[in-house]
Structures are given as C-alpha cells and as structure tokens.
Amino acid sequence: MKSRYSFKDYDNKAFYNSAAWQRVSSAYMNSRSYICERCGKPAVICHHKKWLNGENVKDPYVALSFENLEALCLECHNIEHGLNHSVAIFDEDGDISRVRESQEAKEFKKNQEQIENLLRGIESRKE
Numbered sequence: 026m027k028s029r030y031s032f033k034d035y036d037n038k039a040f041y042n043s044a045a046w047q048r049v050s051s052a053y054m055n056s057r058s059y060i061c062e063r064c065g066k067p068a069v070i071c072h073h074k075k076w077l078n079g080e081n082v083k084d085p086y087v088a089l090s091f092e093n094l095e096a097l098c099l100e101c102h103n104i105e106h107g108l109n110h111s112v113a114i115f116d117e118d119g120d121i122s123r124v125r126e127s128q129e130a131k132e133f134k135k136n137q138e139q140i141e142n143l144l145r146g147i148e149s150r151k152e
C-alpha cells in the first residue's frame with residue numbers, strides 16, 4: 026500500500042511515516058487481504074480501534090498491536106472518525122517527507138525493543 030495518511034488535529038505524521046508502522050500496517054492489511062472489515066469494499070486505511078493521540082502513539086502495544094488495528098475503506102474510516110475529521114492521503118510525492126520528526130516519534134523510538142518484539146510476534150504468526 027503506497028498511500029500514507031495522517032490526521033491534522035495532532036502531529037503523528039512521523040509515526041505514520043516510520044518503518045515500524047509501514048511494516049506492521051502492511052502486514053496487517055495483508056492479513057485482512059485489503060478488505061474493509063465493516064463493508065467488504067477494498068480497504069485503504071489501517072485504523073487504530075483505540076484512536077492514537079499524542080500519548081498512546083508512544084506505546085507500541087497500542088500503536089503497533091494487531092489487536093488494535095482494523096482494515097477500513099475511506100468511507101467507513103470517515104464515518105468512524107466523523108465526517109468533519111479530515112484525513113489527508115499522501116502519495117509517494119506528498120509532502121510527508123518534509124515533516125520534521127516530532128517529539129512523540131523520538132520517544133516512540135526509545136521503545137525500539139518492544140517494537141522489535143511485536144514485529145517478531147507478528148512475523149511468526151504469518152503462515
């Protein structure tokens with residue numbers, strides 16, 4: 026999945042752009058065959074059931090756990106977050122690369138060991 030996204034009301038862009046998130050979200054979306062878990066249309070977004078904020082983005086067990094993820098199409102995702110909640114889709118040439126690393130992302134990186142453990146668990150679950 027090439028598209029990237031982030032929410033404008035808080036700065037988790039660096040998290041969404043992280044290698045760990047790219048790996049976990051694509052593994053999860055693959056495991057759901059890129060099908061929306063609510064309506065069966067093609068899914069484009071890996072949603073966090075427990076929404077991410079400036080605090081829990083630092084917790085890999087919330088931010089990177091399969092248990093907290095849901096494959097959604099854009100429509101269902103907009104409904105989940107409310108229609109006023111804007112979602113920006115970035116393509117490969119989007120401006121996300123210009124985003125500076127946030128404090129949250131730096132703290133997130135401190136949890137590298139937990140992240141590696143989670144990734145190992147996810148990868149061993151794949152058949």
Ligand SMILES: [Zn+2]
Binds near residue numbers: 061063099102
């Ligand atoms: Zn849907």
Ligand SMILES: [Zn+2]
Binds near residue numbers: 072102
């Ligand atoms: Zn969401």
